[in-house]
Amino acid sequence: MNSLRTSLMLLVAVPLVAFAGDKTPAKGKTADKAAAAADCHHPADKAATAPKPEAAKDDSWKLTRGEALKGASEVKLAELLSKPQAHDGKTVRLEGTVRKACEKKGCWMELAPEGQAKGPGVRVTFKDYGFFVPLDSAGSQARVEGVVKVAELSEGHAAHYEAEGAIVPRGADGKPREVQLVATGVELRR
Numbered sequence: 001m002n003s004l005r006t007s008l009m010l011l012v013a014v015p016l017v018a019f020a021g022d023k024t025p026a027k028g029k030t031a032d033k034a035a036a037a038a039d040c041h042h043p044a045d046k047a048a049t050a051p052k053p054e055a056a057k058d059d060s061w062k063l064t065r066g067e068a069l070k071g072a073s074e075v076k077l078a079e080l081l082s083k084p085q086a087h088d089g090k091t092v093r094l095e096g097t098v099r100k101a102c103e104k105k106g107c108w109m110e111l112a113p114e115g116q117a118k119g120p121g122v123r124v125t126f127k128d129y130g131f132f133v134p135l136d137s138a139g140s141q142a143r144v145e146g147v148v149k150v151a152e153l154s155e156g157h158a159a160h161y162e163a164e165g166a167i168v169p170r171g172a173d174g175k176p177r178e179v180q181l182v183a184t185g186v187e188l189r190r
Contacts, residue, residue: 066185106132146183
């Protein structure tokens with residue numbers, strides 16, 4: 001009788017212990033995860049499945065991600081690209097065409113002036129990776145608000161973006177530099 005009771009308890013206890021697992025990370029695990037996250041711009045999915053676009057009266061659609069646009073001062077995309085240092089660290093609103101979007105998760109997009117297939121653009125990422133855009137966003141019109149950042153990229157990050165089809169501008173010294181915007185809110189239209 002005791003062996004039957006012990007066997008039944010083990011049948012219940014072993015799976016419970018396996019499901020509980022160790023919730024405290026080992027010293028090396030946290031560092032390994034941080035190093036992996038630094039190498040790739042595709043973090044674990046934080047955003048849930050994308051809701052369907054809202055239908056508008058004129059049969060176009062508008063998709064909003066992140067916070068609602070709050071009315072930051074509007075800056076022309078061409079002006080930002082020609083004088084990025086004047087806007088570095090400031091919150092602005094931009095409008096432009098989505099030339100390219102991340103094809104793996106939608107964790108970035110590249111805005112360019114209308115009809116500009118080559119040349120510099122603005123890489124838009126999303127605050128705290130709190131939201132993403134659809135993978136097929138290229139060709140959409142976008143309005144975004146966020147903080148401008150003028151950044152020099154590592155060769156690894158530049159190669160990563162270029163492998164996904166992005167255009168990464170390089171300075172006269174050959175170093176990859178770009179104008180970025182960390183968006184708090186995005187509106188897309190087709």
